[in-house]
Amino acid sequence: MAVLPLLTDDQLSDKARAVFDDIRATRQTDYVNNFWRALAHNPDELEAVWGRLKRIMGPGALDPLVKEMLYIAVSAANACEYCCHSHTASARAKGMSDEMYSELLSVIGMASHTNALATALQVPPDDAFKA
Amino acid sequence: MAVLPLLTDDQLSDKARAVFDDIRATRQTDYVNNFWRALAHNPDELEAVWGRLKRIMGPGALDPLVKEMLYIAVSAANACEYCCHSHTASARAKGMSDEMYSELLSVIGMASHTNALATALQVPPDDAFKA
Amino acid sequence: MAVLPLLTDDQLSDKARAVFDDIRATRQTDYVNNFWRALAHNPDELEAVWGRLKRIMGPGALDPLVKEMLYIAVSAANACEYCCHSHTASARAKGMSDEMYSELLSVIGMASHTNALATALQVPPDDAFKA
Amino acid sequence: MAVLPLLTDDQLSDKARAVFDDIRATRQTDYVNNFWRALAHNPDELEAVWGRLKRIMGPGALDPLVKEMLYIAVSAANACEYCCHSHTASARAKGMSDEMYSELLSVIGMASHTNALATALQVPPDDAFKA
Amino acid sequence: MAVLPLLTDDQLSDKARAVFDDIRATRQTDYVNNFWRALAHNPDELEAVWGRLKRIMGPGALDPLVKEMLYIAVSAANACEYCCHSHTASARAKGMSDEMYSELLSVIGMASHTNALATALQVPPDDAFKA
Amino acid sequence: MAVLPLLTDDQLSDKARAVFDDIRATRQTDYVNNFWRALAHNPDELEAVWGRLKRIMGPGALDPLVKEMLYIAVSAANACEYCCHSHTASARAKGMSDEMYSELLSVIGMASHTNALATALQVPPDDAFKA
Structure with missing residues (x-):
């Protein structure tokens, strides 16, 4: 169990939904894993962490x-x-x-x-x- | 400072000396770094750790x-x-x-x-x- | 699962029961959480840890x-x-x-x-x- | 000792210098500590880490x-x-x-x-x- | 859940089976715990880790x-x-x-x-x- | 270097001095090591930590x-x-x-x-x- 509920798609703020859309597009899968559903309580942090992860973990x-x-x-x-x-x-x-x-x-x-x-x-x- | 003195070449047991010889041959340098000089107090462990390191860190x-x-x-x-x-x-x-x-x-x-x-x-x- | 059984109220020693009483009085709730039920196997440690926690975590x-x-x-x-x-x-x-x-x-x-x-x-x- | 040399002010790239300027202005001191001098080898990371630190550690x-x-x-x-x-x-x-x-x-x-x-x-x- | 399936006895390679035999003989029990069933995917590492554990954890x-x-x-x-x-x-x-x-x-x-x-x-x- | 100055004997409060006396008597040596000299800034914590250490590390x-x-x-x-x-x-x-x-x-x-x-x-x- 997490210390916060994991948000389902219909519980997302607009900003969090946009990040989930980008996760899905980047990974080419509809599946969004639990880590992002826990972070989605704080859309600004969700956006910042996903943005850095996407940039750092890409080719270089x-x-x-x-x-x-x-x-x-x-x-x-x-x-x-x-x-x-x-x-x-x-x-x-x-x-x-x-x-x-x-x-x-x-x-x-x-x-x-x-x-x-x-x-x-x-x-x-x-x-x-x-x- | 280490909790044990770092052994110089002339303080090595025969078994430890053989490991140092292999470190030097493998790395193609005369320099043996402090970690091995601290481990050399226990020649069996020195031999075992070096042997595994050499095998694991090689090409594969x-x-x-x-x-x-x-x-x-x-x-x-x-x-x-x-x-x-x-x-x-x-x-x-x-x-x-x-x-x-x-x-x-x-x-x-x-x-x-x-x-x-x-x-x-x-x-x-x-x-x-x-x- | 814990490495030790969690003690129920009726399995407590007199000393452990006194600590549980103080936990309940201090927190104003009947609920005593699992950590204390695991520590209760050692009433002296239970008393010492709870005593320090109560003192340190209070106002200051x-x-x-x-x-x-x-x-x-x-x-x-x-x-x-x-x-x-x-x-x-x-x-x-x-x-x-x-x-x-x-x-x-x-x-x-x-x-x-x-x-x-x-x-x-x-x-x-x-x-x-x-x- | 660090694993990288600590950069002095005259060794900074333009981007790193701009970050150092902002560190000085934000903290209202001319002193820039060693951490930033080690990170300055990678101006993009320097900028990103400083930017997040400044934002996160501020009032809220x-x-x-x-x-x-x-x-x-x-x-x-x-x-x-x-x-x-x-x-x-x-x-x-x-x-x-x-x-x-x-x-x-x-x-x-x-x-x-x-x-x-x-x-x-x-x-x-x-x-x-x-x- | 493990990141790898735990191997059952009938899924073992010959080398892994020999290690399991030694674990059973050494510990005088038929039970082989999950750690070894996860390591058994790599029989060389299984053999090396068990061999060192047996030697190090014995009397001395x-x-x-x-x-x-x-x-x-x-x-x-x-x-x-x-x-x-x-x-x-x-x-x-x-x-x-x-x-x-x-x-x-x-x-x-x-x-x-x-x-x-x-x-x-x-x-x-x-x-x-x-x- | 420590983040706090290490207190010398003549900088100790009365309570800290009493703890140092007990450390010296218990260990049968005049030497008091740096850890206690750093903790001595907070005599209550010094007394509590030393008391527990003395009790826990003794025979049992x-x-x-x-x-x-x-x-x-x-x-x-x-x-x-x-x-x-x-x-x-x-x-x-x-x-x-x-x-x-x-x-x-x-x-x-x-x-x-x-x-x-x-x-x-x-x-x-x-x-x-x-x-």
């Missing part, structure tokens, strides 16, 4: 699929249940193969392991890393 | 540079000072451009933002995400 | 509603499912409006975003911040 | 000082060294008294304590919290 | 029960729902009494409290702690 | 050394620089051997690894774990 110097895998990595480290689900589904939709997902999980596991060791040991950064 | 279904960027993403979310430094340096050495780094930071920032919102709102995962 | 230099919003902020960052639910409900009960909640979410999102950037970049604190 | 349904204290709370939970320093300094500048800071720390400590307990115990959210 | 300088309690402590701090459940069950099976569990929770709560304070205050480590 | 169903190792585990997972230093020093002082510390690090690393996997995969807790 990094491939959109790589960006989805980066999103999964951050979401796992931040223990975000919803985002692990939604971005794994997005990465699958963008072509993440079983082999890619297996390697992604291995890197997430490895990084979490050495993050914990370096922090427990309080290893000082090398002078060689200095910018 | 994902590019080694993509893996380094995933490592940075996890390290930032876990607030690991050392790993942010070391893996940003590694990613640079593997060809991460300024444009790629800028987009990486944008994705890390975006994911951290929506992770926090989805968690605060406790948005329930959609049935559509079910495996 | 900060308004009790501000304190509830701070609690939500920490709970979201720590990814505590239960506490996001319980303290959002408490903040609502203490008068948090929709507008206040929207701004709270915006600050939580913004802080999570720049926390991640400052950590990824390992920005050194300015001398100007020195105490 | 919540007082700007309350927002700074919420920022400290999130930053402490996310273990962001830089942000703990910078936002404590900002809160002081906006009028946070010693008494307010003491209570803020008490709430952060209390929330971190019960977050850990509720998570360890996996207490299920009460039906009474349902939106 | 630290008692296996102490190791399970350390695992609970890390899992609570990392907000891992599954691991809080599974390792609390394991610790119970290895003899953790109610008194031990109560003290474990008190230490987890205390550490989370002072971690947050030390981070918010950015207390510098004492020279006396230097290795 | 768990050995004081085990408690210190649990504290290190939580502190590493929470990325608390100060607490990793201070509690590793405390554990050493209470008899933690090199072998014990090596195994502690292995458990912290292993738990961090599987926490990340279980979270990324969103593995549902087994019915068998139900209390």
